[in-house]
Amino acid sequence: MFNPPGLVAILAYDGLCTFEFGIAVEIFGLPRPEFDFPWYQHRIVAVDPSPITATEGIQIVSGFGLDSLCEAQTIIIPGWRRRDETPPQALLDALRAASDRGARLVSICSGVFVLAAAGLLSGKRATTHWRYTRELAEKFPDITVDPNVLYVDSGQIITSAGSAAGIDACLHLICRDYGTHIANVVARRLVMAPQRSGGQIQFIPSPVAQKPRDEVASVLEWILQNLHMNLSVQQMAERAVMSERTFLRRFKEAMGTTPKAWLLQARMNLARELLESNALLNEQIMEQCGFQSMESFRAAFRKSAGVSLSCYRKTFGGNRPVDSAPAADCFSPAQ
The missing domain is CATH 1.10.10.60 (Homeodomain-like)
Structure with missing residues (x-):
């Protein structure tokens, strides 16, 4: 009925944003016995040597490194530890290679700074948490930063706003792959509206x-x-x-x-x-x-x-x- 969407690789790194990471694992890694068709394959890929130390000392162990990204059809970047830090060159090279072969890239919240550092957003429209949009625009003036939306879908790359907007972006990706009905089923299991109205402007103080x-x-x-x-x-x-x-x-x-x-x-x-x-x-x-x-x-x-x-x-x-x-x-x- 559906073409299998293949492997989703979720990045993990020292200083990992656990909420954004949890969103990706919940949506793409959780078994879906309610569906009678192939769901996403899922893999956690370590950017830094395991064990990964996330916020509050949580540790994550993964047997997959950046070299395994060559097998992924979709790569999720769940935030980034420091916006003023240049990501490791090996990560930037792996993301560029993935983009060149047509893999889809999804950033949640501050993860957009990794895509920007890799030069993958040049000339494109993107978004991030409303607190960081001005910083993103100033640091990367070749990106059209939209501060008002929950996510931006430019085809191969999807960027989302603040943390919970990652859910909206991931549900949108499911909608692209499986249609509205399946995305709605997943949203109901999340106890989440399938599509929130308005943009993140409604969340600005x-x-x-x-x-x-x-x-x-x-x-x-x-x-x-x-x-x-x-x-x-x-x-x-x-x-x-x-x-x-x-x-x-x-x-x-x-x-x-x-x-x-x-x-x-x-x-x-x-x-x-x-x-x-x-x-x-x-x-x-x-x-x-x-x-x-x-x-x-x-x-x-x-x-x-x-x-x-x-x-x-x-x-x-x-x-x-x-x-x-x-x-x-x-x-x-x-x-």
């Missing part, structure tokens, strides 16, 4: 609200139950029992994005799941997702997923044809 935005949460639930409707911001504001101007402000404070942007993403998430089920015509999916024309639906989906409806269905929805429309060229989605 700001004045604390006097009370929780329960009215916004209730509107979100109502929206998800009515995605087939032609919803307007005015309707959302009326549902929240507040003026449109007030609703827009409170929604942005709570979600880090606008109601229209959040609604569109919710529609696209539903479209992906329905396409993967391969049970409905594109016109039926269009209606359930609240679009008024196939042209606007196709354009919105391509912009969101990076591929056409037919290409996405062919990749993740099995082989049973349900749409007679001609297929467009496929290409790797990028965020």
Whole structure:
């Protein structure tokens, strides 16, 4: 059903960031008996001689060194011990070689500084924890640093923001390999939302609200139950029992994005799941997702997923044809 995504190598180093490391091991190394298809192979690769001493004195022993990265299809860099330290030359050389042969590289939080030091982000867009974005931009001016997003997918390289955003990036990679439904299953096991709305800008310190935005949460639930409707911001504001101007402000404070942007993403998430089920015509999916024309639906989906409806269905929805429309060229989605 799925092409095996191969070996995921997770780097371990002295001073290892254990939370970021744990994210990668949990997602790619944990057995998945709930799936009847091959999951990722997984290996811990030592950057420094074993045993590796992580934060708080935790020790990790690995029988694999940097020479084993030549077998990896995906390499995870879970943070880095010091942003002002030049990573070992052997590590930089191994990452360049992996990139040259087409391996995927994923950095979590400060791990982006390793990719930058290897010269692999030159001319590319990337992100890291909001506390480090200015430092990254100043130290590597040839990188376009986006401080507001949870992760950036440039195809072969994925960079994520602060620690927990590594979960978002890893789930996104699973979505690329297996589709939205499988990523959602993994997210549920993590007790994690499959796709968080907004970017890390919502986590940058700001004045604390006097009370929780329960009215916004209730509107979100109502929206998800009515995605087939032609919803307007005015309707959302009326549902929240507040003026449109007030609703827009409170929604942005709570979600880090606008109601229209959040609604569109919710529609696209539903479209992906329905396409993967391969049970409905594109016109039926269009209606359930609240679009008024196939042209606007196709354009919105391509912009969101990076591929056409037919290409996405062919990749993740099995082989049973349900749409007679001609297929467009496929290409790797990028965020």
